[in-house]
Amino acid sequence: MTALSRRTFIGAVGAAGAAALVGTPLASAASRPRAASTVYVGSYTNSAPAGHGLDVAQRAAGSPALTQPHTVGKLTDVSWFDRTSDGRTLYVTNENEGSATGTVSALDISDPANPKLLGATSSKGGSPTHLSVHPSQKYVLAANYDSGSVVVLPIKSGGKLGAATDVQQHQGKEPHAHQVLTDPSGKWVLAVDLGTDSVYVYSFDTGNGKLKLHKQITLPAGAGPRHLAFHPNGQFAYVAQELRPEITVASWDAATGAFKPIAVVPAVPAGSTGDLFPGEIAVSKDGKFVYATVRGPNTIATFTVADGGAALKLASSAACGGNWPRHLVLDADEKWFYVSNQKSGTVTWLPRDPATGLPGKSAGSLAVPNVNSVFFV
Template identity: 35%
Template sequence: MADGTERQPRAYIGSFTSAGGRGITTAALDPDTGALTALHHTEDAVTNPSFLALSPGGGVLYAVSETDQGAAAAFSLDGPARTGPDGPVPLGQTVSVAGAGPTHLAVAGRRLYTANYTSGSVTALPLRADGSLGTRALTHQHHGRGPVAERQEGPHAHAVVPDPSGQWLLCTDLGTDSVWIYDLRAPEAGLRLHREVPLRAGTGPRHLAFLADSREGGDAARADVIHVVNELESTVTTCRWHPGQGELEPLGETFLLPPERAAVENHPSAPALSPDGRFAWVANRGDDSVTVLDLTSGELPELVTTVPCGGHWPRDLAAHPTGRWLYAANERSGDVSWFEVDQGTGTPALTGSLTAPAASCVVFA
């Protein structure tokens, strides 16, 4: 900073402005305690910035606009476009994604991808040199349905996640009970579908997280692991991912609640992985808890315990890059809770919370 002092790290919190959220909240993160302190709110800069993602260099923040019209927006976090000390600054115009209800987005290569829940489609938007969004949207429409009539009457793309190799984009579709795999190796070809991989009918896959294999060797020699969170059942589906071929192999499922709470109406939302790959955490809406999974006990994760989420309806989880803290965006109680993580067991202990109306996600600069 200009005065020679070191600025605290930043966290960015998305929200639903239609439910009272204050847009994108910028918060200072205490590196010693993990505590968040609100500094700035974008308010009306974009409607319903429910999910956020950073550019690879961290200088640009992207947000969906989760509305029936469907859009995405870019914000500068540094450089000449910056006019204030704390808040992101709009970078270019909000751009249509040519799809309805975008719920998730990710950067891969020179494109921004969105999963459009309401329309059941995936969109690719070009990124300009300054990180702003181009307007030529490429879309791919999903087709199909599942057995849960009230939630699976058609496709509902929910999350888009590039694989660690950068060659593939995986999209979980809650409505079709499948993972759609897109080939990114020839970006000039547009959104090129590689294959659709079915999961068990009625599970409703919502999000996924990669656990990359650390072994030496080329892509063909690797077999990474993917954990898919299912919204319509309290389970995680573990899959083996073969990046050399773009193949996904389901291995089995793990229940997220102990047997005595199996009858609780519950809708798991988001996974987070510890940086060392030993633990996974999953947020449970309904049970209002965080499930701790041990990833080292065998081929499938092992349920360790569940702890209260510190609020109501945890829509998103985020693990701090150091692995010391875990954050839950509790949508209906309007707060972000943070936990100190026991490094031996992976169990989070509630430490504090920040008021954040209609909170929906947390990312770290």
């Protein structure tokens, strides 16, 4: 990886982590998950302490706890997940720290508890950190952090991936593509680049697997956009800025592919100091709440949504129960948060109050060294 390693550079930028901010009142834990589920957990194998790559855990009906994890062999530096709409094939990024190029692996998950590796394909760039399956179910899109590029990989019969049909190289002093996803309309592909402080909007030809740059939207220098999430109405998006503790609110017009920043909202209370690095961002299904993890104070920031999605307001900053919350996901019922805390090597789960949207205190944890993300199937 380059000197600006996505796993290590943040510690060199800021001072030692600040104390955790005061949590919100405990949400009711009376509601429990309705059914058993399989959960995939990704971790870094090439960082100390070494993670496992891909763990498969179970969540029993009536309990939020992740249990009985087992490791799927031969998978390195697993850091992101997505699956096909039929639920039969899982795709994961393999960052492969220290290698010139990473890979994307395909796994047969017909039996979710026992994934079977179908093969790995070059991402045509260094440290692929994010991927998504295109709605056409014909391609996987991946973002290469180290090389600052976006790659298109065709899905072949049986779920294996073919050689890249396109690679879009971002230009600038130090491009670092961090995310690539399709907008809710299915018409446009958006890529978020931390190094160029930009969001790229591409049109996509599903016939030949080629991207074409439509617009590059530049955010203020040093913002470090990391990930974005759309409001359920498809008219607004929220960008977590990694290098400033802020969320950019943008309007989105799917008819024209117009992405327009309209507001910037702090992700931490006024007066916060020390390391303040947002990680993941998520939106509740009802569109009433936006959530972001903040590394340093190790919090979940909860925002209330107003004006149909156009306005955010920081409502609380609650302790996440671990150190360095890289990723957050809500379960299908949105009754529990699952937070991947990289430095403490724990996945913590916290109840969510369905009325206020606020997280309660951590109710348990699963130990996974250098954990980075959780994916429910």
